[in-house]
Amino acid sequence: MRHELSMGSRGEEVNKIKSLLNERLKLNPKLAVSDIFDKETDRAVKLFQLDNYLGVSGEVDAETYAALETKNLKKQIKPSATISSAKWMSIAEKEIGQEEIPGNAHNSQLTTHKSLHIMRQQH
Numbered sequence: 001m002r003h004e005l006s007m008g009s010r011g012e013e014v015n016k017i018k019s020l021l022n023e024r025l026k027l028n029p030k031l032a033v034s035d036i037f038d039k040e041t042d043r044a045v046k047l048f049q050l051d052n053y054l055g056v057s058g059e060v061d062a063e064t065y066a067a068l069e070t071k072n073l074k075k076q077i078k079p080s081a082t083i084s085s086a087k088w089m090s091i092a093e094k095e096i097g098q099e100e101i102p103g104n105a106h107n108s109q110l111t112t113h114k115s116l117h118i119m120r121q122q123h
Contacts, residue, residue: 005060009037017041017060020068021048 005014014037021044022030031044042058049056052067060068 002062002065004062005037006058007037007039007042010035014041017045017068021045024048024068025051 002013003009005017012035014035015033017037018031018033018041021027021041022033025044025048027044031040045060045064046056046058048054048068049058049064054063054067
């Protein structure tokens with residue numbers, strides 16, 4: 001049985017996850033393959049989870065492992081790079097099935113979605 005991997009995890013499994021993330025996400029620049037689960041790995045895992053309709057946690061759990069090891073991933077819907085930031089909330093709500101919590105603070109999943117959308121535009 002595999003252990004869940006998250007920020008600070010170390011070992012050969014982290015090496016494998018980083019290689020799979022580089023292959024699946026076609027990152028540029030690629031993640032440095034090492035045995036340390038660092039901040040960049042966390043961001044890449046979240047991006048992968050978002051793109052594949054998984055719960056966005058940054059942790060590599062059984063579901064994320066399975067998706068990473070599957071060659072035929074779910075069809076990915078990439079938001080247009082021209083989408084204005086005013087529209088990100090409704091797009092996020094549709095993509096992750098989570099509505100904004102009323103009040104001053106946004107739901108953390110929606111905030112993560114916006115961060116990852118910006119990260120996608122930078123790559």
